[in-house]
Amino acid sequence: MYELYFAVVMLAPAAMLIVGLMWKISPPPYRSKGLAYSTELTQKDPDAWAAAHRHCARLWTRTGFIGGAASAFLMVLFKGNYTSFWMWLIVGQMVLFCVSVFMIDLFLKNTFSQDNSEENK
Numbered sequence: 001m002y003e004l005y006f007a008v009v010m011l012a013p014a015a016m017l018i019v020g021l022m023w024k025i026s027p028p029p030y031r032s033k034g035l036a037y038s039t040e041l042t043q044k045d046p047d048a049w050a051a052a053h054r055h056c057a058r059l060w061t062r063t064g065f066i067g068g069a070a071s072a073f074l075m076v077l078f079k080g081n082y083t084s085f086w087m088w089l090i091v092g093q094m095v096l097f098c099v100s101v102f103m104i105d106l107f108l109k110n111t112f113s114q115d116n117s118e119e120n121k
Contacts, residue, residue, distance in 0.1 A: 002079065005086045009071050012093040017064025023057035041108050048112050055107055059100050067093055 019035065028036040030046045037056045042049045071089050078085045 002082055005082055006072075006075050009075055009086050009089050009093075010068060012090065012097065013064045013068030013071060015064070016060040016097065017068060020057045020059070020061030020064055023053050024061060027053040027057065037104065039105065039108075041112060045112060048108055051111060052104055052108055056100075056104050059103065063096055063100055067096055 022035075027050065028034060030049050031043060032038075037052045039052070042052045071093065074089060075082060075086070
């Protein structure tokens with residue numbers, strides 16, 4: 001049963017790592033309907049679309065790798081009472097995911113002005 005819990009805990013970091021690597025190698029085309037980081041700002045500007053996917057790929061690759069390593073370490077460390085601990089790991093992973101989305105949005109808002117033209121900084 002421990003192996004099942006371990007696999008479930010590793011799903012989110014593995015997904016973030018895989019999507020990050022996919023987007024690093026081949027980002028989705030502009031206004032793609034499939035797996036893409038699609039917000040109102042990225043839908044209006046191809047430069048914002050490209051920047052969002054470039055930064056999201058970098059951030060999710062790092063977060064997936066570090067989050068996966070930390071989760072695996074903690075699952076091994078708390079193997080004795082993993083049944084009460086695995087859900088907290090998943091909650092922590094989802095918090096990291098949400099923070100990464102807010103970081104990308106903040107980056108886009110700071111880089112692109114309201115009229116979607118890139119600011120000169």
